[in-house]
Amino acid sequence: MKMKKLILLSIILLGTFALKAQVIKGKFNDYHGETIKINIGGCDREALKIGSDGSFVFNPVIRYEGQKFTINMPDETRIPVLVGKGEEVRLEVSKDKDGKTIAKFSGDRTDINTYLFVHANQLSLKGVRGQKFATFKEYSASLDRLNKKLDQLLDKVKGDQDLVDEYRVEKNVDIISAKIGFGRDDEKLALADADYIKFMKSIDLNDSVTFRKDPRKASLGYTGIVARRISWEAKNRATAQDDPAKSLIKNLLILDELVSNQEIKNSVSHYYAVMFYMGGGNAHAREFVETFNKINTDPEHRAFVKSRPLPSKDNNLEAGSVAKDFEMRDRDGNLVKLSDFKGKLVYMDIWATWCGPCVEEIPNMEKLYQYYKNDPRILLVSVSVDSKKNLWEKKLNEDKPQWPQYIVDGTLKDKLYNEYMITGIPRFMMFDSEGKIITINALRPSNSKLIPFIEEQLAKPKEMKGPGGMKMIKLK
Incomplete structure (x- = not known):
């Protein structure tokens, strides 16, 4: 009898848990059987189980507070979805008159998910998606209009104030990053447009408040803004005698000259170190390390550099160097x-x-x-x-x-x-x-x-x- 009660109690508890499980559900209009995946954290993606009518139900596992799940459409549209524990987010995905993918949200967190969708699909490092501009003045004005629209969407969000504050910082950083991206496909524009030059020189490279509040680090956050501003400065100072292999050393020196905040200086110089070693280092590695150690004071960053082997004339990873041998195993275990x-x-x-x-x-x-x-x-x-x-x-x-x-x-x-x-x-x-x-x-x-x-x-x-x-x- 007791055993039956325990089993019955377990079924009730499981049913209660199921009722409270978070869910993302909705419908893809005009669905034709294509595979659509959802990012469930980090690099992990999972194919959605979609019915023949385009409907789907997905129960995500929330690994941390504020986790977003991003649906990746075949046309490269991204649909970020923020859902809390026990919440239900519904969406309908369709095409507008121009053939662009649009997502309409309902249920929980409608306003914040609407903001995330617009941010993800209308803003890029090249500016407003799908638009091109001949001058920085026009380009910047377009981004300012989008920035205002995004602010209005965030202002509509009720609750989630900590997340709203975080998203606003990210958005402000992304707008600056997008403006820096002007002329990315035509370098002459970035070096000759007077308004762009004025904007670049106005960027605050010592904004410790934004640096600390932006949850993203390295190239995606405020650190990336500083690094790209330094790269632009290096291009302006370029001479025919510059050695391309020493470009990151030059960037370190300009960083030390223009940035006084040590936290920011540490973050950007560490980013340069990662880029240097990902590229295999080169014959100037000793000079790079010496310059880095004069600039960076973070013990972990310095330990990272110290742990890297120093390439030499006979031992480096540059093009034309003899490849270092290593072993692998095949499926049968043979080396x-x-x-x-x-x-x-x-x-x-x-x-x-x-x-x-x-x-x-x-x-x-x-x-x-x-x-x-x-x-x-x-x-x-x-x-x-x-x-x-x-x-x-x-x-x-x-x-x-x-x-x-x-x-x-x-x-x-x-x-x-x-x-x-x-x-x-x-x-x-x-x-x-x-x-x-x-x-x-x-x-x-x-x-x-x-x-x-x-x-x-x-x-x-x-x-x-x-x-x-x-x-x-x-x-x-």
Whole structure:
């Protein structure tokens, strides 16, 4: 009898929990069976289960307060959704008369979700999406109008005051970032427009209040504004004698000159350090480190730089350097070395099953493989950094990729990460047939410029040693 009561109580409790579970539900009008994914945190994405009529119900797991779940539409429209525990957000997705995706919200947090949708789809680093301007004055005025519209949408939000304050700071930073983006596709505009020059010089590089309130760091937040302002200043000071390999050292020196706030100086110089090492460092690494240590006072940032190997003439990751060898395991556990691939140009994909952007590139890797599968000069290789081999094997069984697949874990992974200064994935690298580095930051398979770049590398003549060490050009 007691057991039956316990079971009945459990069913009641489960039912109560189900009733209180948060839900995102709605309908995609004009749905034609396409896959639509929702970002559920970090790089993780999940395909929505959508009925034939376009309706869907999704119960998200909230990992932290204020977490947004972003629906990614096939036309690249993003639909951020903020939902609290036990809340229900409803939306209807359709097209307007111009064919643009629009989302109409109802239920909980309607006003704040409406704001998030407009912010996500009308504002970009290039300004107001879908519009082009010949002068900064027109461009800036358009952004100011959008900024006013976004402020009005935030003013309508009832409750969620802490989030509203946070979003307003982010929005203000994004508006400045968008204005900095003027002329991104035409550098002459950014260096010649008088109004743009005036705006750039007016940016406060020591705004400690915004720096501390903006929850985003590095390139996405206020730090990114300062870094891009410094880069613009460097372009204005450029001379024919400048060494491109020392550009980040020059940026550090300008940063030290223009920024007095030490917190901001630390954040931006750390961002430069990450960029420097992600690029593989270069022969000026010692000078970079010395300059960095004079500017940055943060112990963790300094430890990061200290832990990086210092490239030298015979040990660096620049184009043309001999690639550092490392080992991988195939599906049978056999060890394979990078040097085993000599004789072919190698395009290598460093990925993991848990990395959303990595997984999104797999169909593009498949297309790249199909393009080159009959070309004996090139080899495509994917190297997983998954810590759980079974998840890697499961993914391979599902996708059945036809190009070589390997995995590194434990000490093998540590060596790969340290030797090639990998701080994030996906990472794509390219090596020539002689085992030398072409680039450790290659274009992604989804980039239309990748194949032309590969063709350019394949067309290069090979060098071979002649008598007495003389270089002979091997013609194709």
